[in-house]
Each structure stands twice: as structure tokens, then as C-alpha cells.
Amino acid sequence: MIDINELAHRIISEKINVNVSVDMTSGNGHDTLFLARLSDHTYAFDIQTVAIESTRTLLENNNQTNVTLINDSHEKILNYVKEKIDAAIYNLGYLPGSDKTVMTNSISTVNSLDHLISILAEEGIIVIVLYPHNPEEIAAVVEYTSKLSPSYDCMEHKILNKESAPFLITIKSNKKC
Numbered sequence: 001m002i003d004i005n006e007l008a009h010r011i012i013s014e015k016i017n018v019n020v021s022v023d024m025t026s027g028n029g030h031d032t033l034f035l036a037r038l039s040d041h042t043y044a045f046d047i048q049t050v051a052i053e054s055t056r057t058l059l060e061n062n063n064q065t066n067v068t069l070i071n072d073s074h075e076k077i078l079n080y081v082k083e084k085i086d087a088a089i090y091n092l093g094y095l096p097g098s099d100k101t102v103m104t105n106s107i108s109t110v111n112s113l114d115h116l117i118s119i120l121a122e123e124g125i126i127v128i129v130l131y132p133h134n135p136e137e138i139a140a141v142v143e144y145t146s147k148l149s150p151s152y153d154c155m156e157h158k159i160l161n162k163e164s165a166p167f168l169i170t171i172k173s174n175k176k177c
């Protein structure tokens with residue numbers, strides 16, 4: 001069985017030089033830790049203090065000190081990140097084992113994506129993990145990525161015979177080509 005989070009990490013691992021990365025939804029910190037191990041510096045956003053603290057603990061337990069944790073919405077990314085971004089992950093939805101009413105939504109996700117793309121490096125990559133329980137958010141992300149300029153390659157990675165499985169959308173800048 002394909003582990004979609006592992007696939008997301010594998011796709012990002014193909015990038016050789018990752019100076020700056022962003023975890024747009026830090027949650028329990030698994031994606032943040034993965035990015036931090038790959039990057040010179042990582043930024044991680046979450047609107048929930050409990051998520052930021054959970055991420056902090058995971059990073060400390062793994063002696064990872066190159067992360068800036070930001071307890072704010074990813075929509076505010078341009079207030080915090082001034083460098084070009086080589087790699088970013090969204091893991092949409094709610095924090096596992098926590099309040100399921102606090103979840104990502106189509107408006108803030110697409111707004112943040114628009115800001116993130118404005119600072120994406122040449123050949124930078126964004127990987128988005130989407131869950132079928134939020135069809136409105138899926139529709140918004142698919143619409144947004146389908147209309148991006150051809151200087152980005154937007155792909156869907158989906159298990160066709162498992163309707164309820166999470167899936168990925170990747171956005172790769174090909175501005176150097």
C-alpha cells in the first residue's frame with residue numbers, strides 16, 4: 001500500500017540543493033523534521049499552539065535546530081519569509097488526535113499558495129497532500145493549479161482505484177528551462 005506522506009517526501013528528496021524550505025502546516029512536525037534534515041533552514045507554520053509545541057518537541061528530540069516555528073496562518077508567509085523557497089509541503093486537513101473543526105480551508109490555502117509561489121525559487125517545488133473529506137478545498141486547489149502559467153508543471157498523483165485515499169498535487173517551477 002502506498003504511503004502518500006512517504007511519496008511526498010520522496011518527491012521532494014529528488015531535489016539536490018535545498019537551502020530554504022517551508023512546512024505550511026506543521027501539525028505534529030513529521031514533515032517539518034523531514035524538511036529540516038534536507039535543508040539549511042526551514043520555516044514551519046501552524047495556527048494551533050498545540051501543533052507548534054508538538055513540532056518543537058519532535059525537533060528537540062531529534063537535535064534539529066535549523067527551524068523557525070511560526071504560530072500564525074500560512075497566509076501571512078510574506079510577513080515572515082524573505083528568501084526564495086526551494087521546497088515546501090502542505091499536509092491539508094486537521095491535526096490528527098486534536099480538534100477536527102480546526103482545519104485548513106479553501107480560501108486561506110489558495111491565498112497562501114499564491115503568496116508562496118511568488119517567492120518560489122527557479123526549479124523550486126511545492127507538494128500538497130490533499131484528503132477527500134474536504135472536496136471544496138480539493139476543487140479550489142485543482143482550479144488554482146490548473147490555471148497556473150506554463151512556467152510551472154502541476155501534476156496530480158492519485159491512486160485511481162481507491163477513492164477515499166489521500167493524494168498529491170505537485171507544483172514545480174520550470175522557469176530555468
Ligand SMILES: C[S@@+](CC[C@H](N)C(=O)[O-])C[C@H]1O[C@@H](n2cnc3c(N)ncnc32)[C@H](O)[C@@H]1O
Nearest residue numbers: 025027028029030031046047073074091095104
Ligand atoms: C494534517 S495536519 C498537518 C500534519 C503535519 N504536517 C505533520 O507532519 O504532522 C494539518 C495542520 O494544518 C493546520 N492549519 C490549519 N489551518 C492553517 C493555516 N491557515 N495556517 C497554518 N496551519 C494551518 C492545523 O492546525 C493542523 O495542525
